[in-house]
Amino acid sequence: YEQAKALTFPDYGEPKDVLRLHSHSISTPHSNLLTLKFLASPINPADINQIQGVYPSKPTFTTTLGSAEPLAVGGNEGVAEVIALGSGVKGLKKGDWVIQRAPGFGTWRTHAQTTEDGLLRIENTEGLTPVQVGTVSVNPCTAYRMLVDFVKLKPGDWFIQNGANSGVGRAAIQLAKLWGYKSINVVRKREEGMDALRTDLEGLGADVVVTDEEVMERGFGEKIKEITNGGRDEVKLGLNCVGGKLVNAMAKVLSPHAHMVTYGAMSKQPVTLPTPLLIFKNISFDGFWVSKWSDRNPEEKKRCVDKILNLTREGKFKDTPMAPIHWDATTKQDELVNAVQGTLEGYRSGKGIFVF
């Protein structure tokens, strides 16, 4: 038997109101079952939206964890180690590290019992930390696909993105640098730490870092013209994490036929499209959802994960700043719940991640 704990919710609501630490036991696995011990599970913005009930992929509410009422386990991303397995499990062995193929697993838990079909084995874990492997499949893959799937960028081409200091944004900066693309990176203006943030992003390979206020000011178009060789170097792609009027100002500096890809809505403001951009510049507005992409492209997903992990191992891809929350047998419910509740606050110094 394993004594297990999971951060669960019986119903949708604010994390602080609905999350409960649930204890249960897991029996020795038989036939095609295996037992996982989690190593690291991040707290992503979408996890909060899922608990609030406003995210399109819904968790499974079940009584299989021995509770009276059906519970869902929070979290959609993470890395776990196989610690025991039934004789029918063929593709995995004890000690293997696995990540989830698709969201919805419920990764905020010390242990889980499952079958192997939903798991992706990490073939080479050498030189990698659980935090690196536990955060590879959502943010870096999102950045990767958005840089390659919408327009054909060639070395020297530009893209512009907001939320540039987010996990996705930092991944996009680094991949773009490796591939020779140039980035204009928009971050929210802050009273404190602006210089440090700029230096931080430039260290990852950001070519230009500007604040949202600068983008909204008159004259931003001229500034972009200056840095893009009088407008001759094209800005072919925009990545939108934030929404609101900022997106219009960003779209205005895109080259004709460029694409603006929306993947997040951190400001909760809609994107309203100025028609001249559609009619006269033929700008396309697209959306990207890594969950759907992963469902449709499981092989490509695996390749993406492997590529990022190789880059990480080679020291060419740096982790997002993290705020680890250590979770062991003595950790109190409040500590875990507070870490989740704080995730949607802005201006954070690191992404929350449960480390077991």
Ligand code: NDP
């Ligand atoms: P992080 O937690 O790493 O970063 C959050 C980002 O959001 C920071 O840049 C932060 O900027 C910004 N932010 C927070 N609050 C606001 C606000 N009120 N207005 C404007 N900006 C704000 O996030 P992730 O990289 O994990 O995710 C970023 C977004 O991308 C989320 O919306 C997430 O759901 C989405 N996402 C979508 C995917 C998809 O497939 N479509 C896949 C992965 C992520 P600051 O420091 O200034 O607060």
